[in-house]
Amino acid sequence: MKPVLVIGGGIAGLTAAVELADAGAPVILVEKSASLGGRVARMHQYFPKLCPPRCGLEMHYRRLRESQAITVLTLAEAVDVRGVPGDYEVDIKIAPRHVTADCTLCGDCAKACKAERADEFNYGLAKTKAAYLPHGMAYPMLYAIDRAACTAGCRECETACKYGAIALDAPPETRTYKIAAVVAATGWKPYDATKLDQLGFGKCPNVVTNVMLERMAAVDGPGGGRILRPSDGREPRTVAFVQCAGSRDEKHLPYCSAVCCSASIKHAAYIRAQYPETAVTIFYIDVRTPGRLEEFYARVNRDANLQLIKGKVARVEENPATHDLLVTAEDVMAGKKNTLQFELVVLATGIVPEPGWLPAGLGRDEFGFVSGSNGGFYAAGCARRPEEVSATVEDATGAALQALACARRGARA
Amino acid sequence: MGNTVLQPDTEFIKDLMAAGAEDVKKCYQCATCSVACELGDGAFPRRQMVAAQWGQKEKLLADPAPWLCFYCGECSKRCPRQANPGETMMALRRYATAQYDWTGLARRMYGSAVWEIGVLLLVAAMVIALFTVPQNFGFGLLRQHPEALQTVRLDLFAPKHVVHRADWIMAIGLALLLLSNALRMFRALTRGKHVPLGVWLACLPGMVADGLTQRRWAKCGESRMHWLRHLVLVTGYGTIFTLVVIFLPWFQVEDTGFHWTSLLGYYSTVVLLGSTGWILLDRMGKRSEMHRFSELSDWLFPVLLFLTALSGIALHIVRLANEPMATYTIYTVHLAIAAPMLIVEVPFGKWAHLLYRPLALYIAAAVNRSEAMDGYKE
Numbered sequence: 005m006k007p008v009l010v011i012g013g014g015i016a017g018l019t020a021a022v023e024l025a026d027a028g029a030p031v032i033l034v035e036k037s038a039s040l041g042g043r044v045a046r047m048h049q050y051f052p053k054l055c056p057p058r059c060g061l062e063m064h065y066r067r068l069r070e071s072q073a074i075t076v077l078t079l080a081e082a083v084d085v086r087g088v089p090g091d092y093e094v095d096i097k098i099a100p101r102h103v104t105a106d107c108t109l110c111g112d113c114a115k116a117c118k119a120e121r122a123d124e125f126n127y128g129l130a131k132t133k134a135a136y137l138p139h140g141m142a143y144p145m146l147y148a149i150d151r152a153a154c155t156a157g158c159r160e161c162e163t164a165c166k167y168g169a170i171a172l173d174a175p176p177e178t179r180t181y182k183i184a185a186v187v188a189a190t191g192w193k194p195y196d197a198t199k200l201d202q203l204g205f206g207k208c209p210n211v212v213t214n215v216m217l218e219r220m221a222a223v224d225g226p227g228g229g230r231i232l233r234p235s236d237g238r239e240p241r242t243v244a245f246v247q248c249a250g251s252r253d254e255k256h257l258p259y260c261s262a263v264c265c266s267a268s269i270k271h272a273a274y275i276r277a278q279y280p281e282t283a284v285t286i287f288y289i290d291v292r293t294p295g296r297l298e299e300f301y302a303r304v305n306r307d308a309n310l311q312l313i314k315g316k317v318a319r320v321e322e323n324p325a326t327h328d329l330l331v332t333a334e335d336v337m338a339g340k341k342n343t344l345q346f347e348l349v350v351l352a353t354g355i356v357p358e359p360g361w362l363p364a365g366l367g368r369d370e371f372g373f374v375s376g377s378n379g380g381f382y383a384a385g386c387a388r389r390p391e392e393v394s395a396t397v398e399d400a401t402g403a404a405l406q407a408l409a410c411a412r413r414g415a416r417a
Numbered sequence: 418m419g420n421t422v423l424q425p426d427t428e429f430i431k432d433l434m435a436a437g438a439e440d441v442k443k444c445y446q447c448a449t450c451s452v453a454c455e456l457g458d459g460a461f462p463r464r465q466m467v468a469a470q471w472g473q474k475e476k477l478l479a480d481p482a483p484w485l486c487f488y489c490g491e492c493s494k495r496c497p498r499q500a501n502p503g504e505t506m507m508a509l510r511r512y513a514t515a516q517y518d519w520t521g522l523a524r525r526m527y528g529s530a531v532w533e534i535g536v537l538l539l540v541a542a543m544v545i546a547l548f549t550v551p552q553n554f555g556f557g558l559l560r561q562h563p564e565a566l567q568t569v570r571l572d573l574f575a576p577k578h579v580v581h582r583a584d585w586i587m588a589i590g591l592a593l594l595l596l597s598n599a600l601r602m603f604r605a606l607t608r609g610k611h612v613p614l615g616v617w618l619a620c621l622p623g624m625v626a627d628g629l630t631q632r633r634w635a636k637c638g639e640s641r642m643h644w645l646r647h648l649v650l651v652t653g654y655g656t657i658f659t660l661v662v663i664f665l666p667w668f669q670v671e672d673t674g675f676h677w678t679s680l681l682g683y684y685s686t687v688v689l690l691g692s693t694g695w696i697l698l699d700r701m702g703k704r705s706e707m708h709r710f711s712e713l714s715d716w717l718f719p720v721l722l723f724l725t726a727l728s729g730i731a732l733h734i735v736r737l738a739n740e741p742m743a744t745y746t747i748y749t750v751h752l753a754i755a756a757p758m759l760i761v762e763v764p765f766g767k768w769a770h771l772l773y774r775p776l777a778l779y780i781a782a783a784v785n786r787s788e789a790m791d792g793y794k795e
Contacts, residue, residue, distance in 0.1 A: 090504035204494070248447070251499035290449040318452030318495060334459060341451055341459030 014042020016189035018384025019400035039138035051301030061099035089380030090414020102149035102173035116164035121153035130226035184411035240348035251354035261354030425472030437508035450492035484777030489638025490706020523765035540757035594764035630774035653688030689726035721758035
């Protein structure tokens with residue numbers, strides 16, 4: 005049987021890969037960053053169980069390691085697919101990691117490195133050196149060197165590495181594989197909060213986004229898991245969540261991003277667990293917690309220090325002296341407009357499908373989500389629609405089954 | 418909270434949508450508009466949006482709030498659903514203007530372009546007939562005085578004491594119609610509310626000030642330009658109205674000498690042409706939120722004002738040029754534009770806001786004040 009190409013090493017792509025391998029299909033898994041794990045690796049906890057994503061990710065990694073059928077290519081992108089369902093040829097461009105498998109994770113390269121790069125894994129909350137370990141749950145567990153961030157002419161890391169694991173001059177390469185089908189699990193990114201010009205993000209330090217709060221709460225995050233105000237590093241005594249920050253808005257994302265309500269309720273639980281005195285307010289249009297999440301919402305909402313106000317926040321201003329934030333919204337239930345002061349404001353930004361290359365034949369809808377399937381191409385996860393992790397896993401399993409059927413048909417022909 | 422039975426008036430929803438609120442059903446009550454609005458009570462215009470969606474006609478006709486809006490358009494600009502609350506408030510004002518009129522003419526004219534233009538043309542035809550028919554039946558003064566065909570003798574064509582009297586009759590007639598409609602508005606907005614006489618009196622100066630300056634508008638939205646332009650426009654037609662109704666014997670002259678009234682006439686002509694021309698360009702180019710949507714009633718009022726001023730200039734020029742027939746013709750045309758405009762717009766049309774808006778502000782202020790006093794007593 006020819007292998008199935010899975011594009012994207014996040015939870016959807018990982019699930020499709022391990023399920024396909026389990027069912028006997030060989031897999032080529034390509035990931036454009038230096039590590040698998042995607043956005044799930046950045047999470048502190050899942051809703052509704054408030055358990056860490058590590059165990060699920062670790063189980064996937066274990067199945068990946070144990071399987072002989074999966075080829076993992078990081079820093080890799082598919083660039084062209086030709087052929088018919090069951091019999092395609094794909095070109096994959098692989099950027100050099102500049103660190104070989106001899107890396108022992110000693111970290112001497114990063115210590116020697118003087119150049120810095122924005123830490124995309126931490127949503128810009130921190131920086132890494134140009135020689136960096138992608139994150140604590142990296143796969144492959146190897147450093148990488150971001151040559152674009154290097155100081156011109158510098159080769160300090162090469163000198164510092166005791167194992168000869170640095171290959172600064174390694175060239176990029178393009179490989180061609182025969183494949184039977186493609187699962188596009190290209191994932192999502194958070195909506196750019198700087199476009200929400202009334203909400204202060206990018207201008208007021210204490211306005212952060214929900215994905216940033218996730219990193220602030222994570223034990224492997226830049227703050228070691230303590231949720232603190234960016235302006236002064238103090239614990240926030242009042243926190244506001246601004247729901248639908250961009251979502252359900254004709255001028256931004258006309259669709260509901262599906263997860264932000266549950267995510268903010270989860271974030272409220274993080275904050276309340278850390279700070280017994282802190283009061284949390286969630287401003288919402290509608291609380292959308294379908295299915296069993298309704299019970300999660302009810303459970304968290306029993307907390308007397310959590311308040312939900314129906315009314316979209318339309319303005320966030322800053323008190324320049326204290327960096328506290330003035331949040332204006334109508335309390336729709338009371339019919340009164342209020343301006344309330346908070347020490348930290350979290351914008352519940354939505355899900356935007358990650359743009360980028362797709363096999364010709366897989367279209368995008370008006371919002372950029374990959375639409376369904378075509379020929380031997382199948383889409384899965386948040387590339388296809390906004391959804392929570394558990395739904396993504398089920399979605400990816402379904403796509404894997406379809407791709408498997410296609411590969412089997414190809415093998416018989 | 419007791420049980421409330423809502424009876425949606427679906428005809429009202431349809432009528433309101435036809436009056437310009439076609440996007441009202443897109444609203445999902447997020448209240449961004451309430452935050453955007455600097456003038457409202459904190460729930461405005463969100464509460465009116467849901468009342469409109471639910472067909473709460475009685476509630477909305479008894480609500481002064483749509484008249485407190487000067488349509489800066491911030492709400493529509495920021496509405497995440499593009500439900501256009503600003504235009505919905507405008508539609509509510511159009512609808513209310515039609516409802517407050519007891520003759521039913523306003524309802525017909527807002528509901529149908531044929532009616533609106535038909536009535537305008539009918540009044541114009543009557544004006545033209547008034548000036549042309551007598552001239553052809555022996556009792557025309559021009560026939561008795563052939564010299565009026567050589568040199569401009571406006572007083573022989575349209576004797577100013579007659580025109581002046583007709584002005585007064587028209588002014589009183591229109592005022593009575595408008596006042597009777599305003600009385601219906603007053604009743605609708607004060608039903609079930611108890612406001613002591615003292616409070617009514619205390620709020621009176623505020624009403625006059627609001628009516629003269631539209632001072633609340635200056636606080637509305639980011640730009641004061643619309644407010645200032647409107648204020649200048651008010652001084653323009655206030656001037657010309659005073660000239661025509663009170664000072665006509667000094668304003669309607671037939672010689673080419675200098676008259677102090679000419680200066681005031683020039684002022685209002687420049688203001689009327691400039692402001693209405695600018696407004697029309699804004700509407701044509703949809704250059705601001707308040708001019709993005711234009712119903713027929715929004716076009717007719719500035720167009721007629723513009724044409725009135727334009728024909729006034731033409732009249733002035735041909736009179737100074739001593740062209741008798743041209744003067745009489747343009748005089749007739751000028752009145753055939755101005756009279757229908759006044760007769761249609763003041764009691765039944767968009768111009769009725771000159772009384773409705775300050776009255777609604779007055780009632781809202783008086784009701785708020787007496788409710789605050791009641792609250793204090795308790």
